[in-house]
Amino acid sequence: MVKVKISEKRNPIPQKVTIEEKTTLTTWGAIKVNKSHFFPSSFQLKIDDKVIYIDPVGIENAEQADYILITHAHPDHFSLKDIKNLLKNETKMICSKGVSKKLGDVKDKVQVVRPNQQLQFEEFSIGTTFAYNTKSVFLWIKAHPKSKENVGYVITLKNGLKVYHTGDTDYISEMEQLSGIDVALVPIGGDNLTMNAEEAAKMVNIIRPKITIPMHYEIKNVEELxxxxxLVNERTKIIKLN
Incomplete structure (x- = not known):
């Protein structure tokens, strides 16, 4: 059984990246997955006064959510405890079908999505993307099979700025159809779970985001980072968080 908790090696100060005026991206830093200290896929995106969380796990002393987006149900991406701490009456939740089955008494707040959908809200739109493995963990078994319909998200602001959170995925052909991405949140951990450094760099060099933030890797794995x-083309600015 996978055990997830806050890492004692976490940076004690949440790290904030200003994308543009009144638009910020924040991470609370490392979590501990079993015995591994791990930079997760958990972020807060704040647009003006609207607060969006993507895969909140190990979030501390944080503002309550206007929106919570969950890519899939693995425990380093889905924490019912964190979700309940962030909820308010008006919170909207968007998640894949595997997550919806685990939400218990908060499932009435949920909109279930599949890849390749578009959702329109007053402040922004959200597109769901494919997120799956082409590599197998054992024989034909994949950690994130396409049949699970896990998702990534492209959040598009009114001014056109696009933030892409890939979810857990290998390099897949559907990524090549993305365009105009300004900020990409990209897993590099590899190990038959996600893209490794080479695959992630290939994807970034094709979609050409202005800013890329690597995620989903062991913090001791400095060589991979x-x-x-x-490997990433110099046209993209890499921001390393921990």
Whole structure:
């Protein structure tokens, strides 16, 4: 059984990236997955006064959510405890079908999505993307099979700025259809679970985001992080958080 908790190696100060005026991206830093200290896929995106969380796990002393987006049901992405701490009466939740089955008494707040959908809200729109493995963990078994219909998200602001959270995925052909991405949140951990550094760099070099933030990797794996940075085209700014 996977055990997830806050890492004692976490940066004690939440790290905030200003994307543009009144638009910020925040992470609370490392979590501990079994015995691994791990930079997760959990972020807060704040647009003016609207607060969006993507895969909130190990969030501390945070503002309550206007929107919560969950990519899939693995425990390093889905924490019912964190969700309940962030909920208010008006919170809207968007999640894949696997997550909806685990939400218990908060499932009435949920909109279930599949890949390749478009949702329109007053402040922004959300597109869901495919997120799945082409590599197998064992024989034909995949950690994130396409049949699960896990998702990534492209959040598009009124001014056209696009933030892409890939979810857990390998490099897949559907990524090549994305365009105009300004900020990409990209897993580099590999190990038959997600893209490794080379695959992630290939994806970034094709979709050409202005800013890329690597995620979903063991924080001790500095070599993987540095290799990713070396392989990415200089047109993209890499921001490394921890």
């Amino acid at each position: 540095n290799r990713f940075e070396t």
